[in-house]
């Protein structure tokens with residue numbers, strides 16, 4: 001029995017576009033007490049109120065604003081969202097207002113009372129609203145600002161569209177007074193039978209509570225008692241059918257307390273990285289991957305639904321993947337849950353991307369917050385195999401210290417998974433590249449982005465390259481790619497033609513075969529995606545064209561080159577490429 005329930009707040013919300021943040025600051029640029037968050041109405045014909053949400057346009061939530069109204073296509077600034085909802089607070093319950101994400105910064109008021117603020121465009125956040133709820137009609141106002149900032153995570157320069165808005169689900173979560181606030185349950189790292197984790201209660205009666213954990217299909221029924229902090233540690237043995245891409249087995253897990261019930265479908269598998277190999281369930285693994293941005297099928301807007309997730313991941317499966325790199329930020333929760341169901345291992349990352357403000361303490365704190373929010377949301381997802389802390393960040397002492405802090409945080413939050421980062425290589429001579437980034441010492445798996453044949457020479461250059469690594473660690477080529485406009489056909493040396501991209505993939509694959517420590521790849525990228533850095537008229541038109549698919553899903557010739565390679569690999573059935581050294 002549980003008092004737990006969820007009320008969706010998705011739908012049409014009124015908006016006010018506010019580029020000068022007039023709804024927040026007075027003319028002296030001081031926060032005003034009668035801003036838009038009050039949603040005030042004139043009481044007499046003489047009252048002066050210069051805004052009215054009820055007569056303002058609407059936007060669909062969830063959804064980015066850029067793709068919903070033409071005038072917002074490139075808009076960067078503040079937009080106010082407002083809606084009312086009916087809710088009554090039942091005795092003995094508490095209510096939490098939950099956001100899947102808000103891009104990039106959100107400030108939230110309920111019935112004119114400030115609830116709080118969140119920074120980070122891709123991770124969930126929530127506020128307890130039990131004390132702020134009115135019995136009946138409630139007025140919710142959210143200020144969302146997607147302005148890029150030097151000190152933010154990510155910083156001002158990225159190669160993706162700066163979509164703004166309430167881009168993911170918004171809901172009320174009604175819970176008992178003492179609720180099950182967190183359940184973490186996975187197999188210990190490298191184990192196939194030792195279950196580890198915890199259950200945390202939060203509320204007035206969290207300590208000394210009896211709990212029951214059940215995994216009926218495994219005959220598990222654990223009686224637990226919480227300690228003085230409301231925590232019960234989990235540790236028991238069982239022999240589950242192990243989750244894998246070929247057999248994505250999920251178990252119904254329930255935790256019952258006096259007044260609450262936690263229910264989730266969780267997969268159990270064992271992951272290890274040692275002596276240059278990645279092991280899944282004790283078997284050497286090769287990651288046949290592809291990278292994705294979080295754009296809905298058809299492109300040009302944020303993905304946010306289970307249908308979007310199923311569609312995108314089905315295309316990765318069709319390519320022959322057992323792995324997806326969800327770049328360059330945590331995707332919506334539907335994506336990782338779909339990966340659990342469909343059987344795709346996931347590289348999950350926060351947008352610590354390129355030239356971050358490494359020496360800014362607030363920047364580090366926000367990176368740690370986004371990382372924590374990402375790990376706490378997804379650490380029960382068997383599909384998530386790798387946590388990545390950075391992408392193509394220039395080596396410096398400040399950067400390696402910053403990232404070292406993030407690595408320590410991940411290990412504390414989740415000792416069961418592997419840690420990686422997308423590093424860069426360097427040339428030691430004209431034909432030899434070396435991976436010796438100092439960060440590699442703290443990683444379990446090395447990621448490396450390389451564009452030999454696109455940014456670095458032409459495809460034939462791949463034929464001459466030898467790879468070296470300073471570490472005895474598995475390597476995943478986390479990016480390789482070339483632009484091609486779907487339907488543009490020419491000879492293989494004509495840049496942006498499908499034939500150029502096809503030749504690039506052919507040459508790259510022959511080079512990859514010669515890397516003895518290669519254990520996976522996630523080429524850049526499944527589908528063309530929007531980017532303000534790609535203006536080439538008639539070819540890019542503000543799209544990055546490295547997709548193997550056009551936005552409408554049309555396959556380019558290179559899709560079939562990679563698909564054939566993955567078919568060969570899966571038939572080889574070995575943990576490595578069966579490489580020629």
Ligand code: GCU
Nearest residue numbers: 159391392449479524544546
């Ligand atoms: C980089 C970067 C990507 C970018 C890609 C490209 O590797 O990580 O975000 O889109 O190169 O240039 O297309």
